[in-house]
Amino acid sequence: MSASRNLIYDSRWISPTGIGRFASELGDRLPCLHHQAIGGSPTSPLDCLRLGWMLWNTDRAFFSPGFNVPLTSPMLAKRSFVFTIHDLIYVNHPAEASLAKRLYCQHVIRPAARRAYKVLTVSEFSKREIVDWARIDPSQIEVVYNGVGSAFTHAGPKHDLHRPYLLYVGNQRPHKNVGGLLHAFAQICGTRDVDLAITGQATAETVATMEKLAIAGRVHFLGKLSDDQLAAAYRGxxxxxxxxxYEGFGLPVIESMACGTPVVCSNVTSLPEVAGDAAVLVETHPDSIAAGIRRVLEDPTLQQTLIAAGLNRAADFSWEATAAKVLQVLQPLTVAATQSVPTLIQPLEASVK
Known part of the structure; x- marks a missing residue:
């Protein structure tokens, strides 16, 4: 009988981000993962060299909850690996990526998707994008989705801003369209008694937009929040x-739904897939965003419908289900006899053509 082996797990990804939550939840639930000290940063373009050398000196397979992979060659490649592409933001929005990251996507991640034992992703939308970009068979990619953390429940304390508020959760990078949201809010706040709360701190661009629209006094920045604080912000x-x-998944959609708060979200990329019929879908320009927000604020019946539908939709996503899907992919690699996949290894030069 073949002995069971733990997989090297890149727990460096654990952080208060979407990928970090994915990494943390899996690390807590899968005992087959060995949290090995690796050093360095998983987002460094040179990390592929560190991982390649590490795998050359071990008999274990490797699993990353993020997009970092070992750089392999016909001479060095001998261990199986699984990694996760949550989205193709650096490919589809190159202005948000450095030259080094764009080169890393093209010459490291793309060929690695063809050499990997499996690639994980978090939505059918992202899977389709990866298939087209990497030119790989759909069977090479497994959709495992994200889940709702235990803190995000309907019952619990509510954040109090002393005024009614709308909530945005996320960073302020261009693809998040915070500028579009601010312009939409400017259309609303003159006639509605509602403010806007945003997690994190304001960027210089966000401050400039608020000042231009004369809404700075109506927008509040909540800073860095714990899960319990974030859940309270959703509920309030x-x-x-x-x-x-652009989103590869959109965790705030299901977290908000799980907390019993209506959701207004874009009708693009992964968001319709994740939201289902439990959100008001809008286009990404300010007029449509503002119209969607008004629909929710002005219609109590719609609010109750969205709350009920959202709670049901959020129940479809759990970290236990995600972990079970990931384990199903990783299980064959935990057997000592399954160490290499030579038929999947291709020279780097050939795989980037």
Missing amino acids: AQATVLASE
Whole structure:
């Protein structure tokens, strides 16, 4: 009988981000993962060299909850690996990536998707994008989705801004369309008694937009929040708004729904897939965003319908289900006899053509 072996797990990804939550939840639930000290940063373009050398000196397979992979060659490649591409933001929005990251996507991640034992992703939308970009068979990619953390429940304390508020959760990078949300909010706040709360701190661009629109006094920045604080912020909001131009999944959609708060989100990329019929879907321009927000604020019946539908939709996503899907992919690699996949190894030069 073959002995069971733990997989090397890249726990460096654990952080208060979407990928970090994915990494943390899997690390807590899968005992087959060995949290080995690796050093360095998983987002460094040179990390592929560190991982390649590490795998050359071990008999274990490797699993990353993020997009970092070992750089292999016909001479060095001998261990199986699984990694996760949550989205193709650096490919589809190159202005948000450095030259080094763009080169890393093209010459490291793309060929690695063809050499990997499996590639994980978090939505059918992302899977289709990866298949087209990497030119690989759909069977090479497994959709495992994200889940809702235990802190995000309907019952619990509510954040109090002393005024009704809308909530945006996320960073302020261009693809998040915070500028579009601010312009939409400017159309609303003159006639509605509602403010806007945003997690994190304001960027210089966000401050400039607020000042231009004369809404700075109506927008509040909540800073860095724990899960319990974030759940309270969701519960206290009139609605959560995610007007992104691009998402690979969209965790705030299901977290807000799980907390019993209506959601207004964009009708692009992964968001319709994740939201189902439990959100008000809008286009990404300010007029449509504002119209969607008004629908929710002005219609109590719609609010109750969205709350009920959202709770049901959020129940479809759990970290236990995600972990079970990931384990199903990783299980063959935990057997000592399954160490290499030479038929999947291709020279780097050939795989980037």
